[in-house]
Amino acid sequence: MDGEKTKEIESRMRAFKSDGFGSSAHEPVGNSNPQRRVHLHSTEVMVSVTDKNDNTPQFLRPNRTDHMVVVDPSTPMGAIIYTVTCLDPDTGLNGKISYEIMESNDDGLFSIQNHNGNIHLDRNLPEDVVNKAKLLSEKQIGSDERSRLSRDNLQDAYPSYNLKLRACDNGAPQSQCSEFPNLKIQVRVLTGDSLYLNEAKGLRGEHFWGRRSWHENVIITVSVVSFFVVLLFIGIFVFSRCRVHYSLRKRAALRQGE
Structure with missing residues (x-):
């Protein structure tokens, strides 16, 4: 039990x-x-009934089919580029999960928050990494050369980092831990089309951080325009009320003068 x-x-x-x-x-x-x-x-x-710490944390994100994060070179320092998510069916401290980066080749470029799994970009991307990512971007690489690159070579061409993650519960008498060996972070210039590269090129399991897609820009534009339209209507309403109030006061003053 x-x-x-x-x-x-x-x-x-x-x-x-x-x-x-x-x-x-x-x-x-x-x-x-x-x-x-x-x-x-x-x-x-x-x-x-006391809960027994008999479950290990299970990685939901990343997983076997979803383990790549694509980061734009313009991503600012301090940005959250990804959130690791694990599930532990145990209750209380037995189900409370802590996260850490065990190994990486990023030279301390990324960090993970222990309590919520947010991965941060701790400093600006190195200049050579940014330049290489821009050089290989869709706008600067020729279509003929691009067509010669296979799907695997396309992924390998961009600067990448690999993180080995560990998730442990806080159970007693001994915590239970799980590891994920290969979260891949790839630096790539993002355009409107590259947001759909995972479907067009079969590169599934990608998460993108950096520039907004066209539909996000449309939503933001519509929201801003709607906000100003509402402000305009409020201004017209207030102006009309002030005019009516001013007219009434003026008529009252004329009647008192008579």
Whole structure:
């Protein structure tokens, strides 16, 4: 029985006590024997089941088919580029997960927040990495050369970093841990088309950070325009009310003058 499945058990307990005439509460009483008195008491008992730390954290993001993050060279220092997500069915501290980067080839470029799995860009990307990413971008690489690159070579051509992650619960007496060996962070100049590279080129499992896509820009533009339209209507309404109020005051002043 484990606390993650059964939190509480409710049961009823009964206690019997005889006055001492005979040894059994169910012994028949003859006419010549005094009547036996049996005392009965019952109570409800609630038993809380303690959770056992018997589950290891399971990586939801990243996973086997979704383990690449694409970062634009213009991404600012301090940005959250990815969020690692794990699931532990245990409850309480047994299910509370802490994250860390075990190994990487990024020279301290990225860090992960222990309590929520957010991966940050701790400083600006190196200049040589930025230049290489721009050189290989869609706008600067020729279509003929691009067509000669296979799908695998296309991914390998861009600057990349690999992070080995670990997630541990806070259970007792011993924590349970899981590892993810190869979260890949790739630096690539993003354009409107490159947001759909994962579908067009079969590069599945990519997450993009940096420039906004065209539909995000449309949403932002519509929101800003709507905001100013609402402000315009509010201004017109307030102006109309002020004019009416001014006219009424002017008429009242004329009547008093007469």
